[in-house]
Amino acid sequence: MVLNPVISKLAGKLVVLASASPRRQEILRNVGLRFEIVPSWFKETLDKRLFKAPHEYAVETAKQKALEVARRMPIKHLKTPDIVIGADTIVTVDGMILEKPVDKHDAYRMLSSLSGKEHSVFTGVAIILCHEKENEEVDYQLMDFYEETKVKFADLSEDMLWEYINSGEPMDKAGGYGIQALGGMLVEYVHGDFLNVVGFPLNRFCKQLNIIYNHSPPSLDQEHESVHPSHNGTHATSVHTQPSQSSAAKHSSSSTTPGQTHHTPNSPSTSPLHKVKRKGNEGEGSESLWTLVDSLSKHTDDRKAELHDSENTALPLTGSRGQVIEISVTGHEDCEPHEEDLKRISQLIDGFRASKALFTASQLRVFDQLHRTPRAEAAQVAQELKASVKGIECLLEACVSLGLLKKVSPGVSTPSCQKALYENTELATTLLRSDAPFSLRGHIQRCNDTVWPLFSHLESAVQEGAPQHDKAFGKKTSKDVLQDSSQDDKLRFMSAMHGIARVTGKSVATAFDLSCYKTACDLGGCTGAMACELTKAHPGLSVTVFDLPAVVEKSEHFQPLCGDNRISFVAGDFFKDELPKADLYILARVLHDLPEEKVNILLKKIAAACTTGCGLLLSEIFLDEERRGPSRGLLQALGMSEGRQRSAEEYSLLLKSHGFTTTHVRHTGNLLDAMLCIKA
Numbered sequence: 001m002v003l004n005p006v007i008s009k010l011a012g013k014l015v016v017l018a019s020a021s022p023r024r025q026e027i028l029r030n031v032g033l034r035f036e037i038v039p040s041w042f043k044e045t046l047d048k049r050l051f052k053a054p055h056e057y058a059v060e061t062a063k064q065k066a067l068e069v070a071r072r073m074p075i076k077h078l079k080t081p082d083i084v085i086g087a088d089t090i091v092t093v094d095g096m097i098l099e100k101p102v103d104k105h106d107a108y109r110m111l112s113s114l115s116g117k118e119h120s121v122f123t124g125v126a127i128i129l130c131h132e133k134e135n136e137e138v139d140y141q142l143m144d145f146y147e148e149t150k151v152k153f154a155d156l157s158e159d160m161l162w163e164y165i166n167s168g169e170p171m172d173k174a175g176g177y178g179i180q181a182l183g184g185m186l187v188e189y190v191h192g193d194f195l196n197v198v199g200f201p202l203n204r205f206c207k208q209l210n211i212i213y214n215h216s217p218p219s220l221d222q223e224h225e226s227v228h229p230s231h232n233g234t235h236a237t238s239v240h241t242q243p244s245q246s247s248a249a250k251h252s253s254s255s256t257t258p259g260q261t262h263h264t265p266n267s268p269s270t271s272p273l274h275k276v277k278r279k280g281n282e283g284e285g286s287e288s289l290w291t292l293v294d295s296l297s298k299h300t301d302d303r304k305a306e307l308h309d310s311e312n313t314a315l316p317l318t319g320s321r322g323q324v325i326e327i328s329v330t331g332h333e334d335c336e337p338h339e340e341d342l343k344r345i346s347q348l349i350d351g352f353r354a355s356k357a358l359f360t361a362s363q364l365r366v367f368d369q370l371h372r373t374p375r376a377e378a379a380q381v382a383q384e385l386k387a388s389v390k391g392i393e394c395l396l397e398a399c400v401s402l403g404l405l406k407k408v409s410p411g412v413s414t415p416s417c418q419k420a421l422y423e424n425t426e427l428a429t430t431l432l433r434s435d436a437p438f439s440l441r442g443h444i445q446r447c448n449d450t451v452w453p454l455f456s457h458l459e460s461a462v463q464e465g466a467p468q469h470d471k472a473f474g475k476k477t478s479k480d481v482l483q484d485s486s487q488d489d490k491l492r493f494m495s496a497m498h499g500i501a502r503v504t505g506k507s508v509a510t511a512f513d514l515s516c517y518k519t520a521c522d523l524g525g526c527t528g529a530m531a532c533e534l535t536k537a538h539p540g541l542s543v544t545v546f547d548l549p550a551v552v553e554k555s556e557h558f559q560p561l562c563g564d565n566r567i568s569f570v571a572g573d574f575f576k577d578e579l580p581k582a583d584l585y586i587l588a589r590v591l592h593d594l595p596e597e598k599v600n601i602l603l604k605k606i607a608a609a610c611t612t613g614c615g616l617l618l619s620e621i622f623l624d625e626e627r628r629g630p631s632r633g634l635l636q637a638l639g640m641s642e643g644r645q646r647s648a649e650e651y652s653l654l655l656k657s658h659g660f661t662t663t664h665v666r667h668t669g670n671l672l673d674a675m676l677c678i679k680a
């Protein structure tokens with residue numbers, strides 16, 4: 001077994017995986033490799049047309065990813081890794097390279113092109129060894145390889161395709177499928193390394209590591225080892241003793257950004273900072289390839305220039321194996337931030353101002369006032385709202401810039417001294433007026449009154465690992481805040497829930513065919529907004545809204561919502577009381593807020609109340625598998641006291657542990673996603 005000796009050689013070394021893919025992380029973790037994860041900033045934007053074969057593209061992308069991290073770490077993280085691993089997986093069919101789909105239609109295009117056919121999955125892997133020298137320069141040596149696996153898909157019907165796409169699984173996967181999960185059902189056969197399809201060719205990687213650590217790599221002064229073609233045809237290399245330039249290197253040099261000077265032997269550098277040569281030389285029996293990639297000074301002056309390179313630039317490092325490559329890196333240039341990055345960061349910095357401007361306008365009822373009296377001057381609005389003209393003028397202008405209000409220019413015939421007039425945008429009319437059917441005013445108020453104070457103590461919340469209810473409200477937990485709240489506060493809470501349920505209810509209620517169910521029970525159904533959408537969408541369904549007595553008592557404030565006599569309210573505590581009988585239970589925005597033990601108590605109770613075939617409709621924000629988004633879920637988690645946000649897969653596993661099988665997952669595109677599970 002090649003792995004164990006390699007693992008022990010890696011002990012104590014800083015191994016870095018330049019990939020955020022949880023699948024790659026899992027594969028490597030499962031074999032006991034200890035590593036840090038530093039996702040690469042290199043964007044996968046190399047021009048595919050410039051590569052003769054698809055695997056060259058995958059290998060080049062893997063190299064660029066690994067190199068970007070290897071070069072960034074000494075500068076940004078102030079530590080030099082010993083080894084950086086980069087990988088890129090692509091799917092090819094009919095001469096096309098398929099990466100990750102950008103949206104559902106792209107996923108459809110990809111999956112339908114794979115239907116009934118054999119395709120290839122290539123993973124390019126780059127291993128970069130970093131050698132820190134005494135003068136604080138870092139030298140990099142590169143080894144790369146790729147693995148090909150053939151996969152055949154069954155014929156996929158339209159229904160199957162869409163069902164799979166709507167599961168959300170295709171979105172972050174090369175070729176639009178994940179063989180290790182639901183996508184496995186689409187596959188007829190796999191020829192080659194299965195893990196290569198998952199995202200990392202482990203077997204081949206271990207062999208390469210074995211070559212690195214059990215045959216010592218060449219010193220930088222030595223001639224470098226060369227490669228032989230591998231037996232499985234996945235890796236064809238040749239040995240060159242003469243300098244030559246590969247097509248990939250030629251092409252990628254054309255993508256060099258202004259300010260950089262990357263040179264191949266055919267275009268020597270005029271002012272190289274580092275000039276590095278690699279010589280090809282055949283080494284008997286060896287399978288390794290070493291490329292001296294680059295030297296990078298850690299001195300401060302050079303850092304700026306190197307950062308500039310490291311952001312997302314395709315460096316023409318190597319061509320095909322065994323060729324002489326020269327690289328020169330110009331330094332001492334100012335690192336200009338990208339325009340996009342500046343926009344993004346200033347949006348984030350100003351985000352709190354925008355939120356607070358919206359909260360204030362909503363609180364002062366600016367949108368209600370402009371609905372009553374559209375096209376009003378700031379002074380008029382100020383007078384009605386009993387606020388200062390100066391303050392209201394600033395607020396109205398800010399709201400215009402945020403797209404909440406429109407500023408109507410005085411007409412041509414009106415005197416130029418006439419003041420600007422303000423009116424609601426459509427967004428304000430639909431969502432911000434307090435009497436709009438889909439008003440989010442209650443939710444906005446709650447954000448202002450409850451979330452804002454909590455977030456102003458975020459630093460201590462993060463330091464202590466707990467939200468700061470005591471600092472913000474003088475109460476211990478969110479439950480205490482709710483319990484001790486006045487009748488008005490309770491109504492406000494319900495109004496906040498109501499707004500979100502109104503805007504999301506239809507997407508959730510229509511996400512699945514529920515025609516087989518006759519009775520539903522919405523546990524924690526609050527004002528009955530979801531029940532209303534469910535009865536509208538499913539004419540044969542009656543819904544019981546089950547909530548705490550204090551909530552049910554006040555539900556009449558929100559009635560009649562849709563005047564349907566198929567909706568009834570039952571007061572109770574779902575942890576203590578018997579649950580109303582139903583053949584479909586609904587849990588919308590309940591589980592994420594509960595501590596694990598309470599989640600299990602509740603699910604156990606529901607499972608006990610269910611007979612076989614009984615449904616459970618869950619509606620929550622589903623995080624993506626890698627927990628990289630959506631940010632509204634992750635930001636919400638920052639202020640949560642007891643619960644946790646989960647991915648669809650995590651919910652699915654949780655429900656499975658209580659005897660429910662997930663049949664459908666819908667990323668609705670609305671604020672909440674949905675999952676339908678059946679009691680097995």
Ligand SMILES: C[S@@+](CC[C@H](N)C(=O)[O-])C[C@H]1O[C@@H](n2cnc3c(N)ncnc32)[C@H](O)[C@@H]1O
Pocket residue numbers: 497498500501523524525526527530546547548551572573574575587588589590593
């Ligand atoms: C976050 S709100 C969600 C409301 C609604 N499902 C929605 O999506 O808009 C949680 C709801 O669960 C209710 N709830 C909390 N604890 C409960 C309990 N022990 N028994 C019954 N309902 C409860 C709350 O009163 C509240 O209406």
